[in-house]
Amino acid sequence: MAVKIISDSACDLPKEILDGYDIDIIPIIVNKQEKEYLDGETLDPMKLYEDMRNGEVYKTAQIPPTMFEKKFEEIAKSGESTIYVCFSSGLSGTYQSAVITRNAMKEKYPNLDLDVVDSKSASVGFGLLVYKAAQMAKDGKSKEEILKTLDFYVKHIEHIFTVDNLEYLFRGGRVSRAQAVVGGLLNIKPILDIPEDGTLRPVEKVRGRNRVLKRMIEIMEERGGHADLKNQTIGINHGDDIEGAMKLKEMIEKQYGCTDFVINIIGSAIGAHSGPGTLSVFFLNEKPSQD
Known part of the structure; x- marks a missing residue:
């Protein structure tokens, strides 16, 4: 079975790449005043930029643990070997939250085969790591080979x-x-x-x-x-x-x-x-x- 690659919406990859390589995306929370949006799902970036030009202020929030729990439970139940490449720990708490949730989930699902990789990157810089991992997974590379390549990309x-x-x-x-x-x-x-x-x-x-x-x-x-x-x-x-x-x-x-x-x-x-x-x-x- 091929390695499954998942990521979060800060990777900013085009939809055709996400769909073509079956990359699952966990959306980051974006807020405007009291209203909450899901990046890439309920808020289009064109709308965001239009609003910002008109003086609106948007803020972001971490992915809630419940969202991670839902996705990680799906992975455990599917039995897929999975790599989650996530937004830089230097810019967000996403990585730390994902690791904490993964470790807690392993108590309930000891068979959970999930590695969480800190991209130390953002946007398409982060996306290039996800894209490379997905290409390797599609080519049948092992999880160890993919993780080794990701380590190189993170550093370079x-x-x-x-x-x-x-x-x-x-x-x-x-x-x-x-x-x-x-x-x-x-x-x-x-x-x-x-x-x-x-x-x-x-x-x-x-x-x-x-x-x-x-x-x-x-x-x-x-x-x-x-x-x-x-x-x-x-x-x-x-x-x-x-x-x-x-x-x-x-x-x-x-x-x-x-x-x-x-x-x-x-x-x-x-x-x-x-x-x-x-x-x-x-x-x-x-x-x-x-x-």
């Missing part, structure tokens, strides 16, 4: 992204009010990444949209120049800015000759914090030896 996946408006990072507590105001006045576009500990880190500040995209391409060279970028699957996602995403794709194609891309809109769980206009690129900084 790069996230390079920029936000269009610092106001959204201010709302999420990532920058001060003064930084958001001054940044807006000066057209400052921050470049951020997610280091190996899975947290969020500012890298540089660049003035102007075109310059920030050019700098993101340069950082790809600096961090991935020895990783055979041309033959990688490159992840790109956007906060309701498909034109910006396609421009970034064309720049990467021209610079590195890449042909394989996963491109998608940023879902509501991540978009609630990053806001509309966000652009991200994801790649490996080293080539896996098993490839």
Whole structure:
């Protein structure tokens, strides 16, 4: 029996990949005032971005233990060997909650065959791990082989992204009010990444949209120049800015000759914090030896 891959909605993978590889998704909770939504199920990201542009504020909440219990009980009863690749522990309590629930469920279902992997990643950077695991599972690879590859991806996946408006990072507590105001006045576009500990880190500040995209391409060279970028699957996602995403794709194609891309809109769980206009690129900084 093939290994089953599950994840949560922060992986931001396109529906065709999720359906094509039979990847089950546990939705993250998104709240607007007193109303609760399920990311990707009862809240469309386009609606979220429209509301955010109109001044609405969304917040996110952890996946409740009851949701994990339901999914993990299904796994136990099916007898499937399963890997749950989850949102970075540096940005959410999802991983810790999943592990606690898994351990508790094993007391009731000792046969539960479930490994929980901390992606230390977010959005399509996280999604590329899920995608790779699903490809390997479909090819009949063992759980041990998949876990070994995931460990490599966790350590070598790069996230390079920029936000269009610092106001959204201010709302999420990532920058001060003064930084958001001054940044807006000066057209400052921050470049951020997610280091190996899975947290969020500012890298540089660049003035102007075109310059920030050019700098993101340069950082790809600096961090991935020895990783055979041309033959990688490159992840790109956007906060309701498909034109910006396609421009970034064309720049990467021209610079590195890449042909394989996963491109998608940023879902509501991540978009609630990053806001509309966000652009991200994801790649490996080293080539896996098993490839």
